[in-house]
Amino acid sequence: MPRSVNAVASRARRKKVLKLAKGNFGSRGNVWTVAKNTVEKGLQFAYAHRRLKKRTFRSLWITRINAAVRAQGMTYSEFMGKVNAKGIELNRKVLADLAMNEPKAFEAIVNAVK
Numbered sequence: 431m432p433r434s435v436n437a438v439a440s441r442a443r444r445k446k447v448l449k450l451a452k453g454n455f456g457s458r459g460n461v462w463t464v465a466k467n468t469v470e471k472g473l474q475f476a477y478a479h480r481r482l483k484k485r486t487f488r489s490l491w492i493t494r495i496n497a498a499v500r501a502q503g504m505t506y507s508e509f510m511g512k513v514n515a516k517g518i519e520l521n522r523k524v525l526a527d528l529a530m531n532e533p534k535a536f537e538a539i540v541n542a543v544k
């Protein structure tokens with residue numbers, strides 16, 4: 431009896447991977463063996479960087495808050511300590527947004543904790 435292979439499933443699997451590799455440079459986008467490796471590595475990076483993105487944004491918010499607070503004559507650690515002591519329930523994301531887009535409102539918060 432001849433060997434039977436499921437060509438339909440194999441083709442579909444390859445098409446799926448090649449679709450994910452679309453836009454890559456040179457053979458990375460259209461050669462199955464190269465594209466497979468590229469997509470696999472790309473998915474690993476995507477998984478890892480979903481977690482890294484959270485760290486990066488928190489760091490950005492802290493930098494923005496620090497810059498805005500120093501203009502008011504305080505340091506970041508001083509400010510956050512006083513915010514927590516006063517029981518102000520604003521997270522770093524909101525504080526950074528206020529510092530960037532609503533400087534008057536942020537100044538009011540700084541004055542409230544001084």
